[in-house]
Amino acid sequence: MQMQAKWMLLLLLCFTMLVGCGQSGSSNAGQAADKAAGQGISGAEPSGDKKPNGGEENIELTFYYPIAVGGPLTSVVENMTKKFTEKHPNITVKPVYTGSYADTTTKIQAGIQAQQPPDVAVMLSTELFSMLDTNAILPLDDFIAKESGDVLQDFYPAFLANSQVEGKTYSIPFQRSTIVLYYNKDVFKEADLDPEQPPKTWADLVEVAAKVKKAGRHGIEVPGSGFAYWMFQQFALQNMSDPKQNLMTQDGKKVFFDTPENIEALQFWHDLSLKHKVMPDGVIEWATVPTDFLEQRTAMMIHTTGNLTNIKNNAKFDFGVAFLPMSKQYGSPTGGGNLYIFKDIDPKKQVAAWEFIKFMTEPEQAAQWSIDTGYVAVRKSAYETDVMKTYAADFPQSVVARDQLEHAYAELSTHNNGKVSKALTDQVQAVLTGTTDAATALKKAQEEAERALKPFNK
Numbered sequence: 001m002q003m004q005a006k007w008m009l010l011l012l013l014c015f016t017m018l019v020g021c022g023q024s025g026s027s028n029a030g031q032a033a034d035k036a037a038g039q040g041i042s043g044a045e046p047s048g049d050k051k052p053n054g055g056e057e058n059i060e061l062t063f064y065y066p067i068a069v070g071g072p073l074t075s076v077v078e079n080m081t082k083k084f085t086e087k088h089p090n091i092t093v094k095p096v097y098t099g100s101y102a103d104t105t106t107k108i109q110a111g112i113q114a115q116q117p118p119d120v121a122v123m124l125s126t127e128l129f130s131m132l133d134t135n136a137i138l139p140l141d142d143f144i145a146k147e148s149g150d151v152l153q154d155f156y157p158a159f160l161a162n163s164q165v166e167g168k169t170y171s172i173p174f175q176r177s178t179i180v181l182y183y184n185k186d187v188f189k190e191a192d193l194d195p196e197q198p199p200k201t202w203a204d205l206v207e208v209a210a211k212v213k214k215a216g217r218h219g220i221e222v223p224g225s226g227f228a229y230w231m232f233q234q235f236a237l238q239n240m241s242d243p244k245q246n247l248m249t250q251d252g253k254k255v256f257f258d259t260p261e262n263i264e265a266l267q268f269w270h271d272l273s274l275k276h277k278v279m280p281d282g283v284i285e286w287a288t289v290p291t292d293f294l295e296q297r298t299a300m301m302i303h304t305t306g307n308l309t310n311i312k313n314n315a316k317f318d319f320g321v322a323f324l325p326m327s328k329q330y331g332s333p334t335g336g337g338n339l340y341i342f343k344d345i346d347p348k349k350q351v352a353a354w355e356f357i358k359f360m361t362e363p364e365q366a367a368q369w370s371i372d373t374g375y376v377a378v379r380k381s382a383y384e385t386d387v388m389k390t391y392a393a394d395f396p397q398s399v400v401a402r403d404q405l406e407h408a409y410a411e412l413s414t415h416n417n418g419k420v421s422k423a424l425t426d427q428v429q430a431v432l433t434g435t436t437d438a439a440t441a442l443k444k445a446q447e448e449a450e451r452a453l454k455p456f457n458k
Helices: 002-039 073-087 101-113 125-133 141-146 185-190 202-212 228-238 260-274 288-294 305-314 347-360 363-373 380-384 386-394 396-407 417-432 438-456
Strands: 059-065 091-097 120-124 172-184 300-304 319-322 332-341
Touching: 059 101, 059 347, 073 091, 073 347, 073 363, 091 347, 101 120, 120 125, 120 347, 125 332, 125 417, 172 185, 172 228, 172 305, 172 363, 172 396, 185 202, 202 260, 202 300, 228 260, 228 332, 228 417, 260 417, 260 438, 288 300, 288 305, 300 305, 305 319, 305 363, 305 396, 319 396, 332 347, 332 396, 347 363, 363 380, 363 386, 380 386, 386 396, 417 438
Parallel strands: 059 091, 059 120
Antiparallel strands: 120 332, 172 300, 172 319, 172 332
């Protein structure tokens, strides 16, 4: 009996070891497969592993997106995500409207801290350094390398400027813009001005604004809320002698706010209202400006091209779109949001999210998104599609912002971006309200920004 018991115990031990080895091998293989899927390598399929019955694994993606322009864009986004699922039946995208860009960033940061970020999201392209500082986003170079040809070559370089740092790409341009000048052609005719000749210089802008101004109608409006730093940047770029200069370094560690040229630029904005009297006093709300333009309470406005479709659909008058007037050069910062994938999600979802990004930026989708919203189609090939060629022929205003990309530069983006941009915004608004002068304001903004960036310059 003792010998029999020993043999039974020995057999039991051998069986346990065999089972354990089998489980260990399966676990390692699963980890390797997940890693391959997450990196988009070794032939991993973006739609997930095959089930034993031959079906594909169902994946659900949560997609956060903001809206910063007029128009019913939630329905446009929902229709795009439905089209994606029709093309990829095993990937369901749940679009979540998250408010403004600022609201969206706050919600994403909360999700990151709770280790529950969205799977894919549209955030401001300028959030690049903030996301890198929290190690929250996934570099996309492995995905890009697997695609045939040079995928990024088709995207406009000005839009990629806020997507890349130190040789890596962290986001893909999606709802992108430049700032443009909108003007009421009917009002120009009324003032005996050529409706096909918008102001081309700062001096022209002041002269024309004075001619089209009358009781109940301002000559020009420029929003000072929401994105005051962005609006200041366009004036600054137009006044820079060096076309390669900007408000910050490419690595996001230094800023140049208080230069003599920038002080002149802020002074010009201030003077439009407080000296030339062609613009309302104080800080004009972001959403008020396009409403005033549509209701003909202002003859001209400087605003994002993302409002183009809203203006087109609602203007009861003939209007034009033009490059921003120049001082020493034409210039506009780019703006808008990019698509990001987050690190702290299932690798299979990361692969599925890349498929979603590819779909959302396909030439046909980019063209239709531009038509539906007014944003610039982010890919050159989008303008070669039949739908865009037809649209541009019927509505030539739609290509002005694209053409202005030749004179467009990276939007202000730095480490500790929230504090840096707020430092500039607060001081710009103080100047617009007449509580301080341009030189003092920009000196203070520079000092505050340098304090915020000090940890990144050790």
